[in-house]
Amino acid sequence: MAKLLLRGMVLPMSGAEDFYPQGEVAVDGDRIVSVGAKGSAPRGFEPDRLLDRSNDVIMPGLINTHTHAAMTLLRGYADDLPLMPWLEDKVWPFEAKLSDEDIYWGTMLALTEMIRSGTTTMSDMYASMDRVAEAVLSAGTRAALARGMIGSAANGLQALRENIELYRACHRAGEGRLRVMFGPHAPYTCPGDFLQRVKSEAESLGAGIHIHVAETEAEIETIRQEHGRTPVQWLNDLGLFDGPVLAAHCVHLTPADMEILAEKQVCVAHNPESNMKLNSGTAPVPELTRRGVVVSLGTDGASSNNNLDLFGEMRSAALQQKLRVDSSALPAYEVLEMATVKGARALGFEEVGMLAPGFKADLITVDFDQPHFYPRFSIPAHLVYAAHAGDVRDVMVNGRMIMEERRLLSLDEKKICAEAEKRAKGIARELL
Ligand SMILES: [Zn+2]
Known part of the structure; x- marks a missing residue:
């Protein structure tokens, strides 16, 4: 599996003080290798891909x-x-x-x-x-x-x-x-x-x-x-x-x-x-x-x-x-x-919920280059009081990208919406 390096504002959720305004997360296969400031990836870690998200917050899914x-x-x-x-x-x-x-x-x-x-x-x-x-x-x-x-x-x-x-x-x-x-x-x-x-x-x-x-x-x-x-x-x-x-x-x-x-x-x-x-x-x-x-x-x-x-x-x-x-x-x-x-x-999922070395790579990036995230006094406050669903840019689970730049990679969204609409309306009609 691929090696990936993500750069951005990293909020690992490993402690209230932990935040890297210019941080990076290194992922190898399904696991996180390192989390820290820019340049903290281990020596010899050569990513197949570098994802620059410097205006995004990278956090656990x-x-x-x-x-x-x-x-x-x-x-x-x-x-x-x-x-x-x-x-x-x-x-x-x-x-x-x-x-x-x-x-x-x-x-x-x-x-x-x-x-x-x-x-x-x-x-x-x-x-x-x-x-x-x-x-x-x-x-x-x-x-x-x-x-x-x-x-x-x-x-x-x-x-x-x-x-x-x-x-x-x-x-x-x-x-x-x-x-x-x-x-x-x-x-x-x-x-x-x-x-x-x-x-x-x-x-x-x-x-x-x-x-x-x-x-x-x-x-x-x-x-x-x-x-x-x-x-x-x-x-x-x-x-x-x-x-x-x-x-x-x-x-x-x-x-x-x-x-x-x-x-x-x-x-x-x-x-x-x-x-x-x-x-x-x-x-x-x-x-x-x-x-x-x-x-x-x-x-x-x-x-x-x-x-x-x-x-x-x-x-x-x-x-x-x-x-x-x-x-x-x-x-x-x-x-x-x-x-x-x-x-x-x-x-009982022991290896997710936090960005930490050895944990599974379940993470999201949130697009912070939007008016409702300025000025950037507090990242946690913005995520809770100002953010909404549509701000999520990328989603990774187990090291695999399933949404990138808001494009779903694992699901056929149009087909799913059409099926749900048809089936729900069909049941509602039967109950009339
Ligand atoms: Zn319930």
Whole structure:
């Protein structure tokens, strides 16, 4: 594989002080060889190609730790409704009509949007995950995949068998670009014995669990009535937190819940825009991070967001906490960490999320030669408060360029948009 030298403003995300205004990143094959000031590449490193991006910021690819990728097909199909009518009358009937092929094209649409907005890794929970894996492998990105399982549904055990099969077929596939987790949907859709079964299967394979937790007040009330505890306490009592767990949302937590999450090293995927759009509430992010909980960032599905743009999500995350707590809450660099290093930790990808020697070469360049990035007082502040998806110029995953000068190299964007349009409109017509 080729040797590449990138020059530009390097923000490696290895520490708040680390920044090289005239820096360079050397890549050999799928790995980063060196990161530092211009001229820091090792002696004898002879690049096949020099990419001069002196007006760009070179940084790690962004990591979306909670989404349902194929829900791009529902983007704009139903909005501005209360939660239950939105789910029962719109989302669930539409989803019931999705074929494997629909899910494949919906995921391809999501991946196209993600690459264009600088996301190199996603954590997806949905159905037909073998087709989702196929989409990720062809897009050239990285993903942690979980089969979403409704334990109380008739196909609950079948979904669990599919998750096990997915693990055997796809975990560490694609040169390590895929990981597989287990995806029990939520405490209010999965009975206790089902969750324990999932836990023991995940444990025997050494896999992590990805689950929605404490998303709405209604969920807290349901679990309290059924089990006399909070969802976090109930899951902990079931032993679910004994292995690695990624808990999405965690909006409604007691101080005791937060202590449990910290003690059990449960990671939290924070989804501020979905939480706002569905009127779920505001997650206590600073309170969690103060206790040492790893909080990463997610968009949730495109039907409750309505895009998969992590630049927008970073800005929303920061602003939401400033509104809730005070203007010093969740500073820019911390938000960037949520979307990079902490995302990698939450998903168990140990060699991405940071630009460092020996790490996998997952990186993006952001075009800073634009009016909204001047004057250049603070690069982290600009990335969080001023940048948007369209500022991303290049995207590399595992040492391979998948977008260059905003041209997609791994996907046929026109065909993907046309397929998604045709399939989504077809389903909507059937439901009229
Ligand atoms: Zn979700």
